Amino acid sequence: MKNNRKPSVLVVDDDHMMREMLKLILHSDDYQVLGEAANGKNAITLCANLKPGLVLLDINMPEMDGLQALEEIRKISPATKVIMVSAEATMDRVSEAIKKGAVGFVVKPLNATSVLGKIESCFRKGGLQWRTS
Secondary structure (H helix, E strand, O other), rough: EEEOOOOOEEEEOOHHHHHHHHHHHHOOOOOHHHHHOHHHHHHHHHHHHEEEEEEEEEEOOOOOOOOHHHHHHHOOOOOOEEEEEEHHHHHHHHHHHHHHHOOEEEEOOOOHHHOOOOOOOOHHOOEEEEEOO
């Protein structure tokens, strides 16, 4: 299925600079960033209201970590795909995230090519493709 619209994105990370970097990467490839949150609780509220196509979700955050938020996001917005973003890419963390419904994992420090590639790969697996090349 070809689709010329890229998914809308919610960026969630407790580090302001990391959120800014992710937004720059996304904007560089014409993604629409619907919003941003600094913790899991705010991410859940925004997902319920905005229904983004994709959430880039940090694991280690105050108030509610990304793995807890992931479970809630999957309940309230099952069509939303979630890619975890973390410096902690241990097999246990990756495996736990996948079991809870994440469709991918991006390792910090961020690289624009790997972030965009992971996003496109996750949507291609679901039968969605918006690039014509």
